[in-house]
Amino acid sequence: MFNVIDKKMLAAVADLHEIPQGAYNIRKNGQGVERNITANIDIVTKKDKPGIDIIVKPGTKNESVHIPVILSQGISDMVYNTFEIGEGSDVLVVAGCGIHNSSSQTAQHDGIHEFFIRRGARMKYVEKHYGEGDGSGQKVLNPKTIIEIEEGGSAELEMIQIEGVDQTIRDTEVRLHKNARLIVTERLLTTSGQNAESNITVELTGEGATAQILSRSVAQDDSVQVFHLNMRGYAPCRGHIQCDSIIMDKARVSSIPEITAYHSEAELVHEAAIGRIASEQLMKLMTLGLTEEEAENTILKGFLA
Amino acid sequence: MLQLKNVSLTLEGEHGKKQILKDISLTLKKNKIYVMTGPNGGGKSSIAKIIMGIYQPTSGKILLEGEDISALGVSERARLGIGYAFQQPPRFKGIKVKDVLELAVGDNTKVNICDLLYDVGLCSQDYLNREIDASFSGGELKRVEIASILARKLKVAVFDEPEAGIDLWSFQKLTETFENLNNMTDTTIVIISHQERILRLAHQVIVVSEGKISEITTPDKFLGEIEKLETDCRCKNNCTFIGGRTDVQCD
Numbered sequence: 001m002f003n004v005i006d007k008k009m010l011a012a013v014a015d016l017h018e019i020p021q022g023a024y025n026i027r028k029n030g031q032g033v034e035r036n037i038t039a040n041i042d043i044v045t046k047k048d049k050p051g052i053d054i055i056v057k058p059g060t061k062n063e064s065v066h067i068p069v070i071l072s073q074g075i076s077d078m079v080y081n082t083f084e085i086g087e088g089s090d091v092l093v094v095a096g097c098g099i100h101n102s103s104s105q106t107a108q109h110d111g112i113h114e115f116f117i118r119r120g121a122r123m124k125y126v127e128k129h130y131g132e133g134d135g136s137g138q139k140v141l142n143p144k145t146i147i148e149i150e151e152g153g154s155a156e157l158e159m160i161q162i163e164g165v166d167q168t169i170r171d172t173e174v175r176l177h178k179n180a181r182l183i184v185t186e187r188l189l190t191t192s193g194q195n196a197e198s199n200i201t202v203e204l205t206g207e208g209a210t211a212q213i214l215s216r217s218v219a220q221d222d223s224v225q226v227f228h229l230n231m232r233g234y235a236p237c238r239g240h241i242q243c244d245s246i247i248m249d250k251a252r253v254s255s256i257p258e259i260t261a262y263h264s265e266a267e268l269v270h271e272a273a274i275g276r277i278a279s280e281q282l283m284k285l286m287t288l289g290l291t292e293e294e295a296e297n298t299i300l301k302g303f304l305a
Numbered sequence: 306m307l308q309l310k311n312v313s314l315t316l317e318g319e320h321g322k323k324q325i326l327k328d329i330s331l332t333l334k335k336n337k338i339y340v341m342t343g344p345n346g347g348g349k350s351s352i353a354k355i356i357m358g359i360y361q362p363t364s365g366k367i368l369l370e371g372e373d374i375s376a377l378g379v380s381e382r383a384r385l386g387i388g389y390a391f392q393q394p395p396r397f398k399g400i401k402v403k404d405v406l407e408l409a410v411g412d413n414t415k416v417n418i419c420d421l422l423y424d425v426g427l428c429s430q431d432y433l434n435r436e437i438d439a440s441f442s443g444g445e446l447k448r449v450e451i452a453s454i455l456a457r458k459l460k461v462a463v464f465d466e467p468e469a470g471i472d473l474w475s476f477q478k479l480t481e482t483f484e485n486l487n488n489m490t491d492t493t494i495v496i497i498s499h500q501e502r503i504l505r506l507a508h509q510v511i512v513v514s515e516g517k518i519s520e521i522t523t524p525d526k527f528l529g530e531i532e533k534l535e536t537d538c539r540c541k542n543n544c545t546f547i548g549g550r551t552d553v554q555c556d
Contacts, residue, residue: 216398278395284394286378287389289383289384303399
């Protein structure tokens with residue numbers, strides 16, 4: 001079922017070296033090819049459009065669901081996935097998409113993920129994007145993530161673009177209710193001629209809601225990155241946006257954080273910084289015996305870890 | 306062990322070229338502690354950076370165990386066993402204390418990085434997994450910097466004002482650490498400092514002023530002269546004498 005390239009991509013985007021434990025749904029070239037459900041996690045194919053519904057029963061603890069997507073042809077794939085994370089549950093969701101494109105056609109995956117995190121539920125969501133292949137066709141990934149976090153619920157999102165994606169527009173929208181909590185960790189690397197746009201909008205609507213967005217990126221060669229990070233506080237709440245980028249070569253980075261308070265007890269902070277690697281940082285690592293190139297790689301690897 | 310022969314340094318500044326070091330010659334022996342002192346801007350840190358290879362001398366030579374290393378860069382000198390603790394170490398987003406210490410330790414398996422942190426007054430449990438970012442105070446940063454030098458098996462270790470930002474308890478620990486390093490290794494230790502307790506550790510005090518070595522002496526002689534200058538000073542304006550004897554002017 002899976003060839004060497006498929007296995008490599010599954011390992012890159014979902015850390016899968018074998019069929020995972022627990023629930024999973026693996027999609028390849030626009031088709032679901034492997035699926036497993038458990039007593040607590042059901043996966044149902046949508047009838048009206050391509051995609052799946054993932055239903056986590058209330059109270060499910062310490063279970064995971066893997067839903068990686070791999071493309072190894074120059075095709076355009078669009079998928080709608082809906083997640084119901086039941087009340088009081090605590091689960092790990094591992095998504096991610098890998099494209100191997102050795103053709104001259106564009107290979108594109110657009111994924112729309114909608115999450116309902118019910119009262120008191122916790123979800124960790126890991127999404128990695130990766131592209132490879134020596135074809136001239138573009139590798140395009142456009143994820144859209146919409147999350148509703150009910151009272152006392154929490155979501156921790158790790159959204160990582162490892163390498164090789166030519167074009168991406170990443171849209172993330174999160175609404176938090178009373179005492180809900182959100183942590184977004186975004187890591188993004190672009191190289192030669194690649195374009196990446198990340199739009200994250202967080203609405204803190206309930207009292208005691210907290211959100212933190214930590215975005216780090218590295219733009220190399222002549223790549224372009226644009227970040228729109230937007231946080232709105234409608235209640236006594238706390239939010240923090242931190243957006244750091246390392247710029248190299250002839251790259252271009254725009255970072256546009258926006259915070260808006262609609263309540264006098266909303267505490268919102270944003271910090272944004274763009275800069276090259278400081279020569280003192282390189283020098284420090286070189287005094288430990290690293291070459292300049294090794295020092296640079298160490299700094300970039302740490303920054304994006 | 307390490308020799309500087311007729312080393313001069315001229316740097317390009319905002320207002321044109323400026324000669325920073327003038328014909329410096331020094332011989333630093335193994336298993337000795339040298340404390341470099343002198344007025345600010347006199348050239349101490351520049352000598353340290355010349356030794357590490359951060360600055361390349363405009364003229365003159367640097368010899369390590371008789372080998373000319375003048376043309377070698379920072380990484381190459383580091384691999385030959387020269388280390389430098391920065392006066393103002395950089396912060397790193399995403400790099401943890403243990404990452405830097407593991408890089409410093411390399412294949413020196415005898416070194417325990419937790420012990421290193423203890424030697425500089427930090428609890429390894431609290432610090433190993435912390436990123437060396439803006440959350441670090443100047444003192445914490447300095448201690449990790451010193452630990453990164455202690456981690457290495459060095460022929461020459463240069464510490465640029467290691468006491469800056471370090472509290473009293475850690476300062477005591479720091480002086481003990483320098484003594485231990487001297488007792489247990491053959492490392493040539495060069496410390497840039499104005500502190501009397503660090504000056505007292507020295508086998509020789511090197512006074513650097515106006516880009517030149519104005520004197521090489523013993524701690525007792527140097528501190529004795531300072532004491533005399535302070536007694537003789539009549540202006541009561543808290544004149545600072547350490548290392549600045551050639552510049553002393555009472556108002």
